[in-house]
Amino acid sequence: MKKVPVLEIFGPTIQGEGMVIGQKTMFIRTGGCDYRCSWCDSAFTWDGSQQAELLNVDEIIEKLETIGGAAFNHVTISGGNPALHSGLGEVVKMLQEKGIKTAVETQGTIWQHWMKDIDEVTISPKPPSSGMDTNWEQLDEYIRQLNDREDKEVSLKIVIFDDKDLEYAVDVHQRYPHIAMFLQTGNEHLETADNSWLLSHLLNRYEELVEKVIASERLNEVKVLPQLHTLLWGNKQGV
């Protein structure tokens, strides 16, 4: 198999975002991304500041079990963009054989066959504030391939920093009205260590987003969520 560049494996902890919010899970965070979002909260996965370790499937499973013991039954693969790595297919397959559920988050730019095996796929197209462009035809095809699976789920998640991002979210929601849609408060203060200030700031931002969604007749079906791990632990990595 191809080895996978892994930046961190940690947990069990709580998934802080999106469709699986609150779920007890282990995290595998892979290195590398085809995007460079201006506000990326995991820029260490692609900016060269941290060194990934190239691991094969057995090494990844062994690390999960050493760190998590018997206290997990759910694994989230995050990045960076984990869809860069074909080698994850064997990891997903082995986790499934062990009866462990899997989730992944990706922007939906690169297809991998193993995406079809993931129980909970979160596709997170990036809004204008990120500085990235969306290839809509590519996204159409990505969602089409994931939406017709049985007993597996797919959702969209958009991080919102400003009103243009919210307009973008409306566009995405209208393009894919039957896909569960999550809006999430963006965190533009990635460097602060003042957790008390950050908490207050992010809850204010969350309330503002809630109020805008409440007022919009075009966003009646969506879910609006904060990042629970940031409310609890601020910008700390590996929790």
Add this chain to the structure above:
Amino acid sequence: MKKVPVLEIFGPTIQGEGMVIGQKTMFIRTGGCDYRCSWCDSAFTWDGSQQAELLNVDEIIEKLETIGGAAFNHVTISGGNPALHSGLGEVVKMLQEKGIKTAVETQGTIWQHWMKDIDEVTISPKPPSSGMDTNWEQLDEYIRQLNDREDKEVSLKIVIFDDKDLEYAVDVHQRYPHIAMFLQTGNEHLETADNSWLLSHLLNRYEELVEKVIASERLNEVKVLPQLHTLLWGNKQGV
């Protein structure tokens, strides 16, 4: 039809708890409960402190539309225990005809045929700290009736105040391993108006609960969540 005692209709706002957390929704809060939980956060529905209004189906729908306008497509029925009221069947039917999704929360003690029509049913058995007893055979039957529906969901939610409550949650989870299970931090400070203190206190309580769930090999599948509306708005009613 039988009229329904309604204490408040409000929204659109965000569902702060459980399986539909973050969902934009209207709330119908009915009066009356067969339980008297020691820590009930809506005791005004049954302690005589607030007067319910007896409304028929047309009046309930009209109020929803007057208050919510066109800015909602989801209605949550809460209480008290809304399962006391057979008259809600017509409300649920009319909402369905309008293409509006419905959710309900009940402790699972009283059956109503309209439960089967609700898109998202949250059953919240009450743990020891509530002072209430669980009738397990009744709960078995309740869950059995709701679990075999197509395209509709059922979940369990347990509010946790102490370690005995967490043991109770383990029992519930082991009895119904295939039902999605949500654990929620209890709020024992229902009277405080010091929202800043309450926020800090509830996040500490939430972190403690997260840590206990993380450590338990018997709670690998659960989701652990705070009450988002209490983090945002404290103990304020009608939000």
